[in-house]
Amino acid sequence: MDPSGDSKKMLVIGCGRLGAELAYGLFRRGHHVSVVDRAATAFANLPGDFRGKTIEGDVLDKGLLERAGMRGADGLAAVTSSDAVNALVGHLARTVFGVRHVAxxxxxxxxxxxxxxxGFPVISSSIWGAQRMEALLDGETHAVFSAGNGEVQVYEVAIGAGWDGRALADLPGAGAWQPICLTRGGRAMLAGPDAVVADGDVLHVAATPDGVRRLGDAAARGQEA
Incomplete structure (x- = not known):
């Protein structure tokens, strides 16, 4: 458990693999964590050194949520396998208990x-996972960070021989991607539109999925997409 930083009161609803991983990560960062699940057996997903609070019961029961510490909580994550339950718990947290940070x-x-x-921040693991797998299977590009539900991601793009000596401004798809940094020989540098790429470089860009497909194809083949 990391004692550094400000300790916050966090509530995790659902103790499947995702909920258990999230709860443990928050606990390791020094936060006070309570986990709620309708099945006591779900708490077996938590590592043995987890020292947060576990509460078994109906996650839509206001009384149980009150006892779990939702009132006064700094943050709540609803991560059950039911979209309806997650939305309703989030709605209760925001409108009834006044929880500021809800995901x-x-x-x-x-x-x-x-x-x-x-109106809550939503993480769609299915959409995000599918997009990550698709990018990895493409071979030349893969995502290293996803914002929102994957509408914009940060990608690594391998530069092929076809673009050796060309400026980033020459790559197609302007408006669908923005350069972040360029890595060459293990050293990274900020990348502006005038930066010149070389075979073997790795370019990090913020892009839409369509934009990075066009950019990756062009960078690998040295052709306009």
Whole structure:
């Protein structure tokens, strides 16, 4: 447990693999963590040295949530396998208990638009995971950071011989990606539009999925996308 920094009161609803990993990570950072799940057996997902609080019961029961410490909590994550439950718990946390920082998990991508209507930050592990796998299978590019639900990501793009000696401004797809940094020989540097790339460079860009496909294809082949 890391004692540095300010300790906060965190509540995790759902103790599956994601919830357990999140709860343990928050605990390791020095926060006071309470985990709620309807099944006591779910708490077996927590590592043996977890010293937070575990509460078994109906996660939609206001009385149970009160006892779990939702009132006065600094943050709440609803990460059960039910999109409806996650949205309702988030709504209760925000409107009834006044929790400032609320994040919810989207389990079924078909429910994502409805869940987003609640106005909470939403993490869609299915969408994000599919996009990451697709990028890895492309071979030349892969995502290293995802914002939102993958609408914009930070990608590593391998520069091929076809773009050796060309400026970043010459690469296609302007507007769909922005350069962040360029790594050459293990050393990274900030990359502006006038930066010149070389075969073997690794370019980090912020991009939409479509933008990075065009950029990756062009960088590998040295052709306009």
């Amino acid at each position: 919810i998990r989207n389990y079924n991508p078909r429910w994502l638009p409805l869940v987003q209507d609640f």
